[in-house]
Amino acid sequence: MKELGTAANHSLLWFTAASVLALRKGPTRRAAWRGLAAIAGASALANAVGKPLFPRRRPAVELIPEARRYRNPPRSSSFPSGHAASAAAFATAVAMESPRTARVVAPLAAAVAISRVHTGVHWPSDVVGGALLGAAVAGATRRWWPVPQEVYDGPGVEVDLPRLGDGAGLVLLINPGSGLEGEDASDQVAQAWPEATVVYPKEGVDLIDQFAAVVDGLGTAVQAVGVAGGDGTVAAVAAVAAVRKLPLLVIPGGTLNHFARDIRVDGPTAATMAAEHGTGIEVDLGSIEIDGRIERWFLNTASLGGYPDLVGYRERWEQRWGKWPAAAAALVRVLRESRPLTVRIDGRVRQVWLLFVGNGVYTPRGFAPMIRGGLHHGTLDVRYVRADVRFSRLRFFLAAVTGALHHSRTYVQRECAELVVQVAGEPVKAATDGEVGPAGRRFRFAAHCGTLRVYRPRLSRVQP
Structure with a gap:
């Protein structure tokens, strides 16, 4: 128990577990990144907020059998348990992404929490409080980072191919x-x-x-x-x-x-x-018409302004830092370097830093779209950041970090089947699916429902 608690000091045990989980693409890698994000939040709240607000003496060392004592027991506030908070945060985050992996991680997290009572450095209520805090922080990551299986709303129209x-x-x-x-x-x-x-x-x-x-x-x-x-x-x-x-x-x-x-x-x-x-589904495609003559199809996204740069920076950095840290760093760089566009959208003249148009509705609802629930609704996901609001870049960044974009005047998001954007001044280039296209001043975006048939196995089919 002492060795287990020591291994979890400074979350080293969970960093090691995350490194192992990240070796494989898919749910386990997402579980690793979500777990690290949850640990960061839980550890900060437990140690920088909880302990100073709720000072509490630790159990008397002399009442613990000598074999179970640490040679140098911690002397900070006993409530809440930081070890339990980190353990619960990591285990909960892993369970959200990969329930199968959580069968291994959860018992280990529980053992770490129990070890804090067994070795006499925490009261049981400290451990319970820390575990509740960690689990809550892990659950709160959904606000910025949705769980894929919770977003998916069905395959759409299934077809024979x-x-x-x-x-x-x-x-x-x-x-x-x-x-x-x-x-x-x-x-x-x-x-x-x-x-x-x-x-x-x-x-x-x-x-x-x-x-x-x-x-x-x-x-x-x-x-x-x-x-x-x-x-x-x-x-x-x-x-x-x-x-x-x-x-x-x-x-x-x-x-x-x-x-x-x-x-x-x-x-x-x-x-x-x-x-x-021969199984498949019908999915939507987006199109962009440039100055009434050039039409390009897009599967995922189209954009004007600084958004292509934002995606490029994020994709370049996310393999090393993870999606959210990379997205935040990319956002800072783009907002610092980009110049606003003057555009007419829905009959209104706006100045915008960047404009994003998704083929289908993305989540989360903030400005780091990652996952689509479906591709069969004939809907465009339109998002842009206004530059004609005082301190717009700072206000937008703070709202994005705190998850309060839906209350911010700097951020606009809506869904539609068609969107026309008129750019004032010099022609600008549009990007579709990461590829920079021709320049123009008038852009017409449209969603085409069920235009593309794609091979995909039936989800209910039993795999051999």
Whole structure:
């Protein structure tokens, strides 16, 4: 018990556990980051707020058997237990993201809490108070960082698609440069669909034009198109699929894979299963018309102003710092460096720092959209930060950090099916799915309900 309590000093035990959990992508990695965020909040409240406000003497050392005593027992206030707060915060956070992992973490957290009473450094009520505090802080992280399974509102319209079998009729684009390590999916594709037509990006050639030329050249022999790569590559192939009314097969191969995650295709196995059974869903696509003539499709997001820079900084830093610290740092940098745009939105002239348009409704409701509940509502998620309010950058940042954006005059968020934005002054460039597009002054964003059919396994199907 003494050794366990010592291992949990300064949350070193939980930092080690988080490091192990973060080795694997998916729920365990999210659990690690959420756990660390919860520990930071719980530890700060317990030690910097709780102990000074509720000073309490610790149990008398001489009443504890010598074998159970610490040689140098702590001398700070006994209430609440910081060890119990951190343990409960980490275990609760892990349970929110990965209940299976919590079966291992929760008993360890309980043992740490019990050890504080067993070794005589805390009263039982100290441990209970600390545990309640830690669990509450972990639960409060939902306000800024929603739990994916709580956001998801169903798959949308399920459809039957062509069964691909050995890959005959499938044209598949592989981007070997996607992802952190640039893993090439060629071997997986050759094994799963040996008869598929495989295309690789050519340097200096527009990806959409290149892929569209291959698809058009094969004519009616094409039954479906596919892509193995990141979000930018997926968006390019999706544009071809939408125009030619072809179903899309997505094999996640990028760093973050936002679209694949949102349609619940979490890896090659899910993609192979859906292609084998011919199951899929209809999802929405967003479009942006620039100066009445240039139309671009987007799967995830479109933006004007500093938002493309914000996303770029966040994605660059989040692998090292985690999403929320990276998002906060990116927000500070963009607000410091960007220049406001004068725009007309809904007939009103505004000055804005940045404008975000999502294909589908994102959560959380603050300005760090991460997760979509569904892609079948024909809705755009519009968010912008006003620059025509006094101390707008400071007010916005403080509201974002405290989770009070819905009360801030600097932040506007709404949902609609169509949005027209007129920019005053020099033309500006729009970004779609992380790719910077042509410049213009008039931008028309629209949601197209059920435009794209995507392969995805039935959630109720029992996996072999």
